[in-house]
Amino acid sequence: MSTILPPAAGGSAAPNDPAIDTGRGTGLWKDAFLRLRRNPQAIVGAVIIGLFLLVAILAPLLAPYGGDELPGRTSITPTTIPGPGEIDGFPLGLDRFGGDVLSKLIWGAQASLLIGVVSTALGLAGGMLLGVLAGGLGGWVDNVIMRFVDILLSVPNLLLAVSIAAVLGQSSYAIMIAIGVSQIPIFARLLRSSMLSQRGADYILAAQTLGLSRRTITMSHLLPNSMGPVIVQATLTLATAVIDAAALSFLGLGGGLPQAAEWGRMLTYAQAELAVAPQLAFLPGACIAITALGFTLLGESLREALDPKTRRK
Amino acid sequence: MLRVIGKRIALLIPTLFGLSILLFLWVRSLPGGPATALLGEKATPEAIARVNELYGFDRPLLTQYLTYVGRLLQGDFGVSINTGRPVLEEFATRFPATLELTVVALIFAIGVGVPLGYFAARYYGRFLDHSSVVLSLIGITVPVFFLAFILKYIFAIQWGILPPDGRQDARIDATHYTQFYVLDGILTGEYDAAWDAFLHLILPGLALGTIPLAIIVRITRASVLEVQNADYVRTARAKGLMERTIRGSFILRNAMLPVVTTIGLQLGLLISGAVLTETVFAFNGIGRFLRDAIFGLDYPVLQGFIIFIAILYALINLIVDLSYSVIDPRVRVQ
Numbered sequence: 001m002s003t004i005l006p007p008a009a010g011g012s013a014a015p016n017d018p019a020i021d022t023g024r025g026t027g028l029w030k031d032a033f034l035r036l037r038r039n040p041q042a043i044v045g046a047v048i049i050g051l052f053l054l055v056a057i058l059a060p061l062l063a064p065y066g067g068d069e070l071p072g073r074t075s076i077t078p079t080t081i082p083g084p085g086e087i088d089g090f091p092l093g094l095d096r097f098g099g100d101v102l103s104k105l106i107w108g109a110q111a112s113l114l115i116g117v118v119s120t121a122l123g124l125a126g127g128m129l130l131g132v133l134a135g136g137l138g139g140w141v142d143n144v145i146m147r148f149v150d151i152l153l154s155v156p157n158l159l160l161a162v163s164i165a166a167v168l169g170q171s172s173y174a175i176m177i178a179i180g181v182s183q184i185p186i187f188a189r190l191l192r193s194s195m196l197s198q199r200g201a202d203y204i205l206a207a208q209t210l211g212l213s214r215r216t217i218t219m220s221h222l223l224p225n226s227m228g229p230v231i232v233q234a235t236l237t238l239a240t241a242v243i244d245a246a247a248l249s250f251l252g253l254g255g256g257l258p259q260a261a262e263w264g265r266m267l268t269y270a271q272a273e274l275a276v277a278p279q280l281a282f283l284p285g286a287c288i289a290i291t292a293l294g295f296t297l298l299g300e301s302l303r304e305a306l307d308p309k310t311r312r313k
Numbered sequence: 314m315l316r317v318i319g320k321r322i323a324l325l326i327p328t329l330f331g332l333s334i335l336l337f338l339w340v341r342s343l344p345g346g347p348a349t350a351l352l353g354e355k356a357t358p359e360a361i362a363r364v365n366e367l368y369g370f371d372r373p374l375l376t377q378y379l380t381y382v383g384r385l386l387q388g389d390f391g392v393s394i395n396t397g398r399p400v401l402e403e404f405a406t407r408f409p410a411t412l413e414l415t416v417v418a419l420i421f422a423i424g425v426g427v428p429l430g431y432f433a434a435r436y437y438g439r440f441l442d443h444s445s446v447v448l449s450l451i452g453i454t455v456p457v458f459f460l461a462f463i464l465k466y467i468f469a470i471q472w473g474i475l476p477p478d479g480r481q482d483a484r485i486d487a488t489h490y491t492q493f494y495v496l497d498g499i500l501t502g503e504y505d506a507a508w509d510a511f512l513h514l515i516l517p518g519l520a521l522g523t524i525p526l527a528i529i530v531r532i533t534r535a536s537v538l539e540v541q542n543a544d545y546v547r548t549a550r551a552k553g554l555m556e557r558t559i560r561g562s563f564i565l566r567n568a569m570l571p572v573v574t575t576i577g578l579q580l581g582l583l584i585s586g587a588v589l590t591e592t593v594f595a596f597n598g599i600g601r602f603l604r605d606a607i608f609g610l611d612y613p614v615l616q617g618f619i620i621f622i623a624i625l626y627a628l629i630n631l632i633v634d635l636s637y638s639v640i641d642p643r644v645r646v647q
Contacts, residue, residue, distance in 0.1 A: 147327060147328070147331060148331065150328055151328055151331040151332050151335060154328055154332060154622075154623040154626055154627070155332075155581075155619050155622065155623065156580075156581035156582070156584045156585045156622060157581060157582075157585060158585030158588065158589075159584065159585060159588075159603075159618075159619065159622070162588075162607055163339060163615060163619070166343070166607055166610060166615070167339065167342050167343055239453075239454060243454075243456045246456055246458075247456060247458065247585075247589055250458055250589070250592075251588070251589070251592070251604060251607065252608065253607070267458065267459065267462065270462070271462075271593070274462060274465065274466055274470060275466075275470045278466050278470075281459070281462045281466070282462075282463070285455075285456070285459035285462060285463070288456050288459060289451075289454050289455045289456065289459065290454075292453075292454040292455075292456075293450065293454040296450065296453060296454050297450075
């Protein structure tokens with residue numbers, strides 16, 4: 001353990017004494033980060049996410065055409081759809097509308113990551129609010145909130161998202177909100193149970209003895225110490241959010257133009273041409289799976305890094 | 314035992330009550346309100362007013378809600394907007410298809426997942442273990458509808474050994490009593506019909522089963538890993554029990570508890586997955602029906618289905634809890 005610690009900063013302590021090094025304590029998060037850096041699984045996940053993020057941000061520079069553009073409209077006929085390498089200027093071929101598959105995949109990365117990140121942020125914010133109220137206040141507030149969460153949890157996640165999207169109308173914003181709201185119960189429950197498990201801890205007792213107000217204890221002591229599992233869940237949820245977003249737009253809840261660049265929607269329209277142009281299904285499908293893989297690898301390494309049971313080995 | 318069941322069912326009541334309020338408010342918040350959902354977006358104001366009066370949508374919310382709950386309690390889930398038939402009747406004809414599909418998916422997931430997880434733990438750190446970890450990662454990250462595409466492309470289109478869609482070959486003239494096509498074929502002695510229906514279940518079943526499979530492999534592996542180093546296993550070895558007895562009665566049995574819980578929790582995922590899988594395979598079950606309901610804003614169907622699923626969910630979790638006492642005698646039902 002001591003080998004990966006940064007050298008102790010000055011002071012009178014013997015710099016090579018491992019006991020003193022750990023005594024000074026790398027914080028939980030710093031320690032977790034150091035452990036992540038050594039985990040090949042985490043590196044692979046981070047590289048995948050980094051690449052997709054880069055592609056998403058640089059989409060306007062990287063994509064040869066716009067997301068909705070149909071540059072190859074004249075090159076497709078009802079019976080032929082040029083595949084990868086079959087037509088100049090379109091390295092991954094065309095789709096049934098005459099859109100450039102490469103451009104659509106690139107713009108699709110932007111759409112998917114945006115939906116994934118925004119919806120998870122929404123679910124995290126809503127879930128944390130409910131979780132802090134329930135775990136911090138306890139009593140009847142806790143009871144009411146948890147019953148509400150139970151009700152939401154009794155509806156399968158995707159159906160809940162679909163029902164919300166049905167109210168909001170068909171658009172990518174509706175998908176973001178729908179997926180975000182459907183994640184709220186999970187975060188709320190997780191944060192609450194994590195806070196409850198910390199409530200009996202000695203440092204909370206110490207804070208109470210010092211006469212700190214309940215709000216200070218909850219917000220500055222209980223909450224930061226309960227965030228570990230929530231952060232892990234958020235990373236893993238990014239993977240499900242990307243998959244769920246694709247599922248909702250696959251079902252046709254995305255709205256907008258039919259040729260809009262979304263991975264899920266590309267799969268919807270690949271259905272009819274599966275026999276003649278399987279790449280139209282496989283390319284966006286692989287993009288969804290790889291993005292989800294990246295977030296999953298990162299989330300699981302983070303879980304390992306933060307888990308006290310696997311620490312200090 | 315009966316008391317426990319009664320108590321659990323009583324606990325379900327507040328949840329269902331809350332759910333009915335949410336569902337009621339949900340319909341009232343649909344764009345344009347329920348009348349527009351019924352008539353379509355191009356409805357004239359007069360038509361909307363007429364429908365509002367006819368269905369009582371103009372009455373106070375509380376009155377409307379009480380009417381809604383009163384009907385629910387009598388088993389009246391309303392009439393589907395798309396088909397004009399009672400919602401319960403629609404479920405009764407379509408649910409068997411989804412149940413058949415779900416059962417195949419679960420058999421596949423449990424039949425492959427538990428042994429794979431078990432052997433992965435037994436040969437911890439070896440090739441089988443690593444491949445099980447990779448496999449379950451793939452199962453979690455590959456979206457079910459994409460997997461459905463892959464299976465359909467390879468087995469139905471490229472190799473042509475399994476049917477690409479539907480529940481049964483249209484040329485087969487089979488008699489259906491129960492709407493469980495495989496069961497119907499066996500009951501009536503039409504074995505070719507049963508076999509054909511079974512072949513139609515394989516690809517969607519595999520696609521749908523992969524999500525629970527991945528999770529079952531992980532949980533089984535983790536659980537066996539924990540149990541096989543337990544003190545009582547060491548004691549059993551020291552006593553010189555046969556390895557087979559140790560593995561069967563000591564390790565596997567004790568490792569099953571979390572696995573059973575997990576299987577019970579897969580229902581939500583399976584139902585969501587069924588909507589997507591049935592869409593890809595044109596499989597005429599409740600999932601496809603729901604998809605059409607989503608697009609037609611067929612709110613009585615969606616409302617009814619969500620309540621139906623909530624009850625089913627609770628019942629399955631009850632069965633799971635009761636099965637604990639069978640697996641682990643220490644967990645006696647109090």
